[in-house]
Amino acid sequence: xxxxxxxxxxxxxxxxxxxxxxxxxxxxxxxxxxxxxxxxxxxxxxxxxxxxxxxxxxxxxxxxxxxxxxxxxxxxxxxxxxxxxxxxxxxxxxxxxxxxxxxxxxxxxxxxxxxxxxxxxxxxxxxxxxxxxxxxxxxxxxxxxxxxxxxxxxxxxxxxxxxxxxxxxxxxxxxxxxxxxxxxxxxxxxxxxxxxxxxxxxxxxxxxxxxxxxxxxxxxxxxxxxxxxxxxxxxxxxxxxxxxxxxxxxxxxxxxxxxxxxxxxxxxxxxxxxxxxxxxxxxxxxxxxxxxxxxxxxxxxxxxxxxxxxxxxxxxxxxxxxxxxxxxxxxxxxxxxxxxxxxxxxxxxxxxxxxxxxxxxxxxxxxxxxxxxxxxxxxxxxxxxxxxxxxxxxxxxxxxxxxxxxxxxxxxxxxxxxxxxxxxxxx
Amino acid sequence: xxxxxxxxxxxxxxxxxxxxxxxxxxxxxxxxxxxxxxxxxxxxxxxxxxxxxxxxxxxxxxxxxxxxxxxxxxxxxxxxxxxxxxxxxxxxxxxxxxxxxxxxxxxxxxxxxxxxxxxxxxxxxxxxxxxxxxxxxxxxxxxxxxxxxxxxxxxxxxxxxxxxxxxxxxxxxxxxxxxxxxxxxxxxxxxxxxxxxxxxxxxxxxxxxxxxxxxxxxxxxxxxxxxxxxxxxxxxxxxxxxxxxxxxxxxxxxxxxxxxxxxxxxxxxxxxxxxxxxxxxxxxxxxxxxxxxxxxxxxxxxxxxxxxxxxxxxxxxxxxxxxxxxxxxxxxxxxxxxxxxxxxxxxxxxxxxxx
Numbered sequence: 001x002x003x004x005x006x007x008x009x010x011x012x013x014x015x016x017x018x019x020x021x022x023x024x025x026x027x028x029x030x031x032x033x034x035x036x037x038x039x040x041x042x043x044x045x046x047x048x049x050x051x052x053x054x055x056x057x058x059x060x061x062x063x064x065x066x067x068x069x070x071x072x073x074x075x076x077x078x079x080x081x082x083x084x085x086x087x088x089x090x091x092x093x094x095x096x097x098x099x100x101x102x103x104x105x106x107x108x109x110x111x112x113x114x115x116x117x118x119x120x121x122x123x124x125x126x127x128x129x130x131x132x133x134x135x136x137x138x139x140x141x142x143x144x145x146x147x148x149x150x151x152x153x154x155x156x157x158x159x160x161x162x163x164x165x166x167x168x169x170x171x172x173x174x175x176x177x178x179x180x181x182x183x184x185x186x187x188x189x190x191x192x193x194x195x196x197x198x199x200x201x202x203x204x205x206x207x208x209x210x211x212x213x214x215x216x217x218x219x220x221x222x223x224x225x226x227x228x229x230x231x232x233x234x235x236x237x238x239x240x241x242x243x244x245x246x247x248x249x250x251x252x253x254x255x256x257x258x259x260x261x262x263x264x265x266x267x268x269x270x271x272x273x274x275x276x277x278x279x280x281x282x283x284x285x286x287x288x289x290x291x292x293x294x295x296x297x298x299x300x301x302x303x304x305x306x307x308x309x310x311x312x313x314x315x316x317x318x319x320x321x322x323x324x325x326x327x328x329x330x331x332x333x334x335x336x337x338x339x340x341x342x343x344x345x346x347x348x349x350x351x352x353x354x355x356x357x358x359x360x361x362x363x364x365x366x367x368x369x370x371x372x373x374x375x376x377x378x379x380x381x382x383x384x385x386x387x388x389x390x391x392x393x394x395x396x397x398x399x400x401x402x403x404x405x406x407x408x409x410x411x412x413x414x415x416x417x418x419x420x421x422x423x424x425x426x427x
Numbered sequence: 428x429x430x431x432x433x434x435x436x437x438x439x440x441x442x443x444x445x446x447x448x449x450x451x452x453x454x455x456x457x458x459x460x461x462x463x464x465x466x467x468x469x470x471x472x473x474x475x476x477x478x479x480x481x482x483x484x485x486x487x488x489x490x491x492x493x494x495x496x497x498x499x500x501x502x503x504x505x506x507x508x509x510x511x512x513x514x515x516x517x518x519x520x521x522x523x524x525x526x527x528x529x530x531x532x533x534x535x536x537x538x539x540x541x542x543x544x545x546x547x548x549x550x551x552x553x554x555x556x557x558x559x560x561x562x563x564x565x566x567x568x569x570x571x572x573x574x575x576x577x578x579x580x581x582x583x584x585x586x587x588x589x590x591x592x593x594x595x596x597x598x599x600x601x602x603x604x605x606x607x608x609x610x611x612x613x614x615x616x617x618x619x620x621x622x623x624x625x626x627x628x629x630x631x632x633x634x635x636x637x638x639x640x641x642x643x644x645x646x647x648x649x650x651x652x653x654x655x656x657x658x659x660x661x662x663x664x665x666x667x668x669x670x671x672x673x674x675x676x677x678x679x680x681x682x683x684x685x686x687x688x689x690x691x692x693x694x695x696x697x698x699x700x701x702x703x704x705x706x707x708x709x710x711x712x713x714x715x716x717x718x719x720x721x722x723x724x725x726x727x728x729x730x731x732x733x734x735x736x737x738x739x740x741x742x743x744x745x746x747x748x749x750x751x752x753x754x755x756x757x758x759x760x761x762x763x764x765x766x767x768x769x770x771x772x773x774x775x776x777x778x779x780x781x782x
Contacts, residue, residue: 073652081438231430238432240441248645260613269617280626309542
């Protein structure tokens with residue numbers, strides 16, 4: 001048998017044993033409820049608690065977290081059922097409901113914890129903040145990280161959690177605002193700033209939580225109204241689950257109304273901004289410590305990341321440009337081959353002209369030898385009209401000048417002109 | 428009349444049933460094997476940094492539309508929501524409707540991605556994915572289906588690259604970020620976004636989870652788990668519940684610079700409606716969205732209220748605008764049984780008519 005199977009068997013065995021105990025205990029609770037006895041106080045929720053204590057040690061690890069959450073929810077659910085089933089001195093059901101509502105009302109009066117969604121469901125963190133648990137977490141982590149190198153005690157910040165009397169806060173503020181002096185003044189000043197920001201954050205968090213406090217009574221009223229509406233529409237509510245669902249709907253309605261208000265938005269914004277200021281200052285202090293240890297700081301790494309990102313973007317842009325130029329060049333491939341064909345044709349023509357030039361001139365003809373085929377026309381024209389042809393000035397000039405010169409000199413002139421023409425073509 | 432009338436013995440019955448389910452449910456929880464997601468076979472077509480472009484394998488029996496559909500998912504949460512399980516898959520529904528489906532998985536950004544901007548996401552990754560598909564299919568333009576924040580990205584993309592988008596489908600997409608019922612929008616009004624991003628760098632996924640849970644805390648943190656206890660005796664339903672739970676909390680961190688611009692320009696300044704939105708070198712004007720648009724929203728959506736989506740109608744430049752209203756929530760529109768029957772076939776028919 002594998003280890004996991006053994007664990008599972010133990011777990012199931014523990015459950016089986018406990019199941020009998022639970023049934024018995026629950027029956028006792030029912031008897032108590034029926035008889036009106038005052039003891040034990042919360043038999044069903046207690047039974048749930050006892051059950052979990054008994055079986056959780058043998059529960060497989062991966063299931064423990066899920067189950068402990070479910071059990072916490074279950075306990076609250078059971079407590080609700082208990083409240084709704086407890087006897088009253090009068091034995092009247094309406095008194096029973098009123099008692100339960102009064103209990104809820106008292107809970108709300110204790111600073112709005114009843115409206116704190118996580119706390120209300122038994123899922124509040126160790127700080128008891130529940131709905132704000134996320135905002136505690138990074139701060140706690142930071143506080144642990146910093147405690148080693150901090151000039152203030154590791155638990156210094158804990159003193160500011162929860163309600164801090166106004167005069168104490170003011171005194172701490174004065175202490176943290178005292179001018180820093182001496183060799184470590186810069187260092188001290190940074191820590192003082194950190195301390196002040198922590199106090200501001202605690203204040204903002206307190207105000208944020210206080211915002212929920214005012215909602216308790218309202219949600220109770222909404223709950224009552226919803227119960228009455230449900231009872232009027234479809235008869236009295238006769239299951240714990242139905243009551244729970246109506247309770248959830250009422251709380252969601254009141255919460256949503258508040259969460260959409262400007263007041264909530266301000267408190268929330270101030271709380272988050274204050275926390276970010278603390279974290280930023282904390283990061284600065286951590287960076288200073290890292291620098292002192294000759295280690296790379298977060299600021300430096302961020303700087304490198306930014307540069308890398310910028311380089312990558314530049315590289316991408318250049319690659320895209322190169323790609324587009326390559327595509328353009330590919331598109332030009334046809335033009336290039338056409339130019340090449342023309343160039344070859346030109347060379348052929350040049351060869352032909354050269355051959356013509358190399359032929360001895362007839363005695364009766366002028367020594368004028370045009371450099372280009374176009375000049376043939378000019379020559380023809382010139383031969384006819386005795387006027388040098390126009391088309392290419394250079395050629396015309398070359399044709400005109402040697403007219404009175406001997407043939408050998410004319411050859412050299414024609415060659416230069418040819419060279420000039422080639423350069424032009426190439427450009 | 429007393430509104431509550433619960434007899435103690437009835438209450439005990441309820442609690443005994445509850446306890447029974449709880450204690451026996453542990454066996455089913457222990458039997459649950461690794462939660463799998465993303466059921467439809469797919470092939471990675473293109474990868475860049477942490478982003479992967481997938482193409483889903485279509486059933487051989489279905490005649491495919493020659494113009495593929497690219498699903499652009501949000502940066503928040505993971506895209507396997509669109510292909511969650513065998514009988515809950517928008518992707519599968521689209522394939523069955525004859526679509527050739529591609530999907531962008533943005534991956535999990537880490538600190539190396541802290542400076543990725545919306546320009547990088549929209550004009551970079553998204554545009555390159557579109558180009559890859561266009562090239563593969565030798566098309567000038569493809570169909571784009573944007574989901575939630577991915578829909579907002581798709582709108583920006585379609586407005587700035589209209590020649591590459593044949594048809595645009597947006598699902599539960601926020602357009603007007605400041606409708607009176609938008610809770611998220613109210614919460615960020617006084618938030619110093621610069622301070623937050625400068626301090627945190629990337630925004631932790633855990634912070635987003637916390638934010639989303641607090642939109643409906645009593646329901647999402649409490650009631651939902653009591654509902655779970657009700658199904659603990661059914662192994663299939665337990666697995667389905669845990670699969671959904673995995674998706675809900677599987678939230679990638681958000682690249683800091685992209686988050687900064689998204690919160691400031693979209694939530695705080697509502698520039699998609701008010702104008703003045705700049706994504707990299709492009710100014711985004713929804714009047715340039717001239718291709719056919721299908722806008723699908725959910726009537727019970729608590730994250731993207733229907734009015735936030737419906738605002739699109741008056742802003743786009745197209746004359747071919749269609750709306751589909753789905754009775755359900757932000758997640759139900761992908762995974763509910765009714766959604767499977769209604770949503771993907773409607774998208775398929777709408778696209779086919781325009782092909």
